Amino acid sequence: MEGEEDYGVSEEEEYFYADDGDSLDGLADNDDSALQWAPPKVSATKVITKESLLAAQREDLRRVMELLSLKEHHARTLLIHYRWDVEKLLAVLVEKGKSCLFTEAGVTVVENLDDDMPLTSSSTITCDICIEDASGDNATRMECGHCFCNDCWTEHFIIKINEGQSRRIQCMAHRCSAICDEAIVRNLVSRRHPDLAEKFDRFLLESYIEDNKMVKWCPSTPHCGNAIRVEEDEFCEVECSCGLQFCFSCLSEAHSPCSCLMWERWSKKCHDESETVNWITVHTKPCPKCHKPVEKNGGCNLVSCICGQSFCWVCGGATGRDHTWSRITGHSCGRYKEDREKQTERAKRDLYRYMHYHNRFKAHTDSFKLESKLKESILDKVSIAEERELRLKDFSWVTNGLNRLFRSRRVLSYSYPFAFYMFGEEFFKDEMTDEEREIKKNLFEDQQQQLESNVEKLSMFLEEPFQQFNQDKVMEIRMHVINVSVIIDKLCQKMYECIESDLLGSLHLGTHHIAPYKSKGIERASELSSCRNTKLGSTDEYLPCGGTLECDRPSGSGSSDDSGCSYRKRAKKEGGGFFDLNLPAEIVDRN
Amino acid sequence: MIDFARVQKELQECSRDVEASGIKVAPKSDNLGRLTGTIPGPVGTPYEGGTFQIDITLPDGYPFEPPKMQFATKVWHPNISSQSGAICLDILKDQWSPALTLKTALLSVQALLSTPEPGDPQDAVVAQQYLRDYQTFVGTARYWTETFAKTSSLGVEEKVQKLVEMGFPEALARSALESVGGDENLALEKLCSG
Ligand SMILES: [Zn+2]
Ligand SMILES: [Zn+2]
Ligand SMILES: [Zn+2]
Ligand SMILES: [Zn+2]
Ligand SMILES: [Zn+2]
Ligand SMILES: [Zn+2]
Ligand SMILES: [Zn+2]
Numbered sequence: 001m002e003g004e005e006d007y008g009v010s011e012e013e014e015y016f017y018a019d020d021g022d023s024l025d026g027l028a029d030n031d032d033s034a035l036q037w038a039p040p041k042v043s044a045t046k047v048i049t050k051e052s053l054l055a056a057q058r059e060d061l062r063r064v065m066e067l068l069s070l071k072e073h074h075a076r077t078l079l080i081h082y083r084w085d086v087e088k089l090l091a092v093l094v095e096k097g098k099s100c101l102f103t104e105a106g107v108t109v110v111e112n113l114d115d116d117m118p119l120t121s122s123s124t125i126t127c128d129i130c131i132e133d134a135s136g137d138n139a140t141r142m143e144c145g146h147c148f149c150n151d152c153w154t155e156h157f158i159i160k161i162n163e164g165q166s167r168r169i170q171c172m173a174h175r176c177s178a179i180c181d182e183a184i185v186r187n188l189v190s191r192r193h194p195d196l197a198e199k200f201d202r203f204l205l206e207s208y209i210e211d212n213k214m215v216k217w218c219p220s221t222p223h224c225g226n227a228i229r230v231e232e233d234e235f236c237e238v239e240c241s242c243g244l245q246f247c248f249s250c251l252s253e254a255h256s257p258c259s260c261l262m263w264e265r266w267s268k269k270c271h272d273e274s275e276t277v278n279w280i281t282v283h284t285k286p287c288p289k290c291h292k293p294v295e296k297n298g299g300c301n302l303v304s305c306i307c308g309q310s311f312c313w314v315c316g317g318a319t320g321r322d323h324t325w326s327r328i329t330g331h332s333c334g335r336y337k338e339d340r341e342k343q344t345e346r347a348k349r350d351l352y353r354y355m356h357y358h359n360r361f362k363a364h365t366d367s368f369k370l371e372s373k374l375k376e377s378i379l380d381k382v383s384i385a386e387e388r389e390l391r392l393k394d395f396s397w398v399t400n401g402l403n404r405l406f407r408s409r410r411v412l413s414y415s416y417p418f419a420f421y422m423f424g425e426e427f428f429k430d431e432m433t434d435e436e437r438e439i440k441k442n443l444f445e446d447q448q449q450q451l452e453s454n455v456e457k458l459s460m461f462l463e464e465p466f467q468q469f470n471q472d473k474v475m476e477i478r479m480h481v482i483n484v485s486v487i488i489d490k491l492c493q494k495m496y497e498c499i500e501s502d503l504l505g506s507l508h509l510g511t512h513h514i515a516p517y518k519s520k521g522i523e524r525a526s527e528l529s530s531c532r533n534t535k536l537g538s539t540d541e542y543l544p545c546g547g548t549l550e551c552d553r554p555s556g557s558g559s560s561d562d563s564g565c566s567y568r569k570r571a572k573k574e575g576g577g578f579f580d581l582n583l584p585a586e587i588v589d590r591n
Numbered sequence: 592m593i594d595f596a597r598v599q600k601e602l603q604e605c606s607r608d609v610e611a612s613g614i615k616v617a618p619k620s621d622n623l624g625r626l627t628g629t630i631p632g633p634v635g636t637p638y639e640g641g642t643f644q645i646d647i648t649l650p651d652g653y654p655f656e657p658p659k660m661q662f663a664t665k666v667w668h669p670n671i672s673s674q675s676g677a678i679c680l681d682i683l684k685d686q687w688s689p690a691l692t693l694k695t696a697l698l699s700v701q702a703l704l705s706t707p708e709p710g711d712p713q714d715a716v717v718a719q720q721y722l723r724d725y726q727t728f729v730g731t732a733r734y735w736t737e738t739f740a741k742t743s744s745l746g747v748e749e750k751v752q753k754l755v756e757m758g759f760p761e762a763l764a765r766s767a768l769e770s771v772g773g774d775e776n777l778a779l780e781k782l783c784s785g
Binding site: 128129130131132152155156159172173174175176 | 594596597600652654655656682686688689690691695
């Protein structure tokens, strides 16, 4: 087959398909997931809209309320204190006991309300704040037992809300760390300042996003109003329902396999063109007379500016014009020339290194800027081909191939800044010897080159005028596209594995996290339904020991197995299609 | 707005037991927003015998926001700036509670004089000295009390003058006074013995 020569498919890659169409179909059937580009319908990553924020939050609240038999505002206080990390909260509960958990967060649970001093309209109290008497219905006793007049409470709440402390308004009594009941705050404040009461509610609501390390606002501008919640791994890339793809960790564009830190440096480097500035300072010097930058030409150290001024390149001082190779008339400077030259050499080397990586990075980013155009023209070809009376009717391989191309171009493109830092001196100078660095660099570049050549191959196949080809030729192109796509996917996977285990994995510095490779592209977050039934479910479902949790034990009392209080992995899915929204998948599994 | 009714009541309450506490609060002018507090130096400390004046400014949100307090009398203490008189005390910041009063706040300031916390210093120089050379710290604090917080007794210059008249060199007299915290009798003893 002459085609093979043209397309440059090498012998070793042949095994991915056989020459007859049947076995190719067999491959397509067996390895369907690798070839089809349909992303999973329900992603673990969720979009939280204004409408669903309440439901999202209620899910965690409900869980804590059930586990600890608490009222909602106590659960919220606990969750805000533990930054909406239910697992952490439960870990503290197991480790330190209930009372410690509560005290740390400022939750006061009064078992039996103090009956000695019931507040009735007929009783009067003296408010310790304003030092005035107040009737019982004009005063409020907080759960910690402290009682003040409503005016003073209101004043206190207003000041705290305005200070931005809505999430933790403490009792007014000196050294009382109890957090005020949000219902009382809302009620009293709304009488005087309805707007402020609303603000208070919004602060409480948005705490779920702002104090939660697994939830972040989508960085779109203008803002789409959404937040994204991830599961388990915060080092990942996501797509908001508004279409924006971003790195969840640093909120900039998706940049894997570059780490956030590398990406931050890289974008800065590209933006401020510091290298160019560097080049100018190394290769030019300001004229001592007119201050324009003058470039050195030729080997001697006498340079002259267009203004007519001559000066010494080494020290920048003005000189006369007469000179020999070693001496300039009317000038003697003792500056050591070699020093300067070494510095120049170094800057030049750094610049060339940067340019090497930057050019490749740029070539790929430039091509994915043209993606939509390419897609359009190729889809045009597909519709022409579909009109024709060919035995082959299914052209999904074209779109799948295109998606693979786009996906891998990104990987390839961001692999250059990764390599720039991985094998440069900025981050890992002392982490490996020059020898090790060289070996690793070769290993990685080898993979990069393989990927690059296959990506170009795929691009070439897709650009073939297949709409004009006969049946056999189309089948052949199809085979190539599918085959190269599979190879590319494997190469990408291999590259990430290499980064994970051979490159970053061997280092001591744990500051570089790479979002994992997603063969199907960045996962689109699925909508979190806002009309969930938030009715309390059966507690037994969560608690194997049945009923309420009585884990109020001092810390260090050993395994909870023997006490019958062990947590078990809770049911992950609550029935078909009803995905579990908020729950980090498991509670401490002690089995 | 400042709750002036409460401030009035606080002032009355404070003047009622001034004998017991020794703590005084008085408005600087007709405006109740600016006051002067007075606390006696605690017994058994280098501040003993001194009378310390504290400038008080009430914020609009008083008593829901903490009063601003600053020493007007110069004082040598790890948690009080020797330059500005600024006080580092939690109840004047985030640990303020509206249930506290100017009097209780001043009592806390007085307590701070007896129990410095060099681990959370306002004045790093003083705190260093407190930790490394406690004796010198005590001497300096006493000298400052003597110099700045005692209005009735002789001023330092007069004491130096007295010692010079007794025949001691001025520099020596000055350093002796400083090393014993300004007590002229102790200084004389020191000068005679050394
Ligand atoms: Zn009151
Ligand atoms: Zn309280
Ligand atoms: Zn968005
Ligand atoms: Zn990032
Ligand atoms: Zn010039
Ligand atoms: Zn020349
Ligand atoms: Zn020169």
